[in-house]
Amino acid sequence: MSKKILFYSLFFITLIIVFYLLLTKIIPGYGKVGLPQLSKVRDFSFLDQNGDRITNKDVQGKVYVAEFFFTTCPGICPKMNTNLRPVYEKYKSEPNFLILSHTVNPSTDSVPRLKHYADSLGVDAAHWIFLTGQKDSLYLAARLSYELDDPKNSLNPIDEQFIHTQFFAVVDKNGYVRSIVDGLKKEELAEMQKEIDELLKE
Numbered sequence: 001m002s003k004k005i006l007f008y009s010l011f012f013i014t015l016i017i018v019f020y021l022l023l024t025k026i027i028p029g030y031g032k033v034g035l036p037q038l039s040k041v042r043d044f045s046f047l048d049q050n051g052d053r054i055t056n057k058d059v060q061g062k063v064y065v066a067e068f069f070f071t072t073c074p075g076i077c078p079k080m081n082t083n084l085r086p087v088y089e090k091y092k093s094e095p096n097f098l099i100l101s102h103t104v105n106p107s108t109d110s111v112p113r114l115k116h117y118a119d120s121l122g123v124d125a126a127h128w129i130f131l132t133g134q135k136d137s138l139y140l141a142a143r144l145s146y147e148l149d150d151p152k153n154s155l156n157p158i159d160e161q162f163i164h165t166q167f168f169a170v171v172d173k174n175g176y177v178r179s180i181v182d183g184l185k186k187e188e189l190a191e192m193q194k195e196i197d198e199l200l201k202e
Helices: 002-026 076-091 111-121 135-145 151-155 186-201
Strands: 045-047 053-055 063-069 097-103 128-131 167-171 176-182
Touching: 045 135, 063 076, 063 186, 076 097, 076 186, 097 135, 111 128, 135 151, 167 186, 176 186
Parallel strands: 063 097, 097 128
Antiparallel strands: 045 053, 063 167, 167 176
């Protein structure tokens, strides 16, 4: 009798383990205690510094950091991109990692201007992409996809709006924002690299 009980106990334990393992394969993120899913990145279509169209399909399956800046910014933007430079250097050989820098001032930041800016940083479009497009589309992305600005700020006419944020969004391979990072705080930037390592393994 005891052998039968032992057999059935082991059988059901094995069954539970197999079922759990199957769920972790079928459902992305199932069973992980790590980073939460904060929001889902919506469809987008912008132009990069080479004039190529970049959509959400182009970044599918990649981990990336999204930021919003403008090339004529005299304040936090240069500091943010200086802080992103070591991240670029660390992961520039990683095919599944990108940095997406969206301009918040597309009337000034044309494709040629972004190209000049990227070249001045000495970075390539394969791993650090600078994006421009329609102002309303860029701002919707900042607010609704990446949660880097309060959606209530969209109540004013688009011409009167201006986003100026020091935060980065860390996005996983499935297009979910998993972390918001202060781009001016070294301790958060160090933690961000650990998060990127974790997400690249998922």
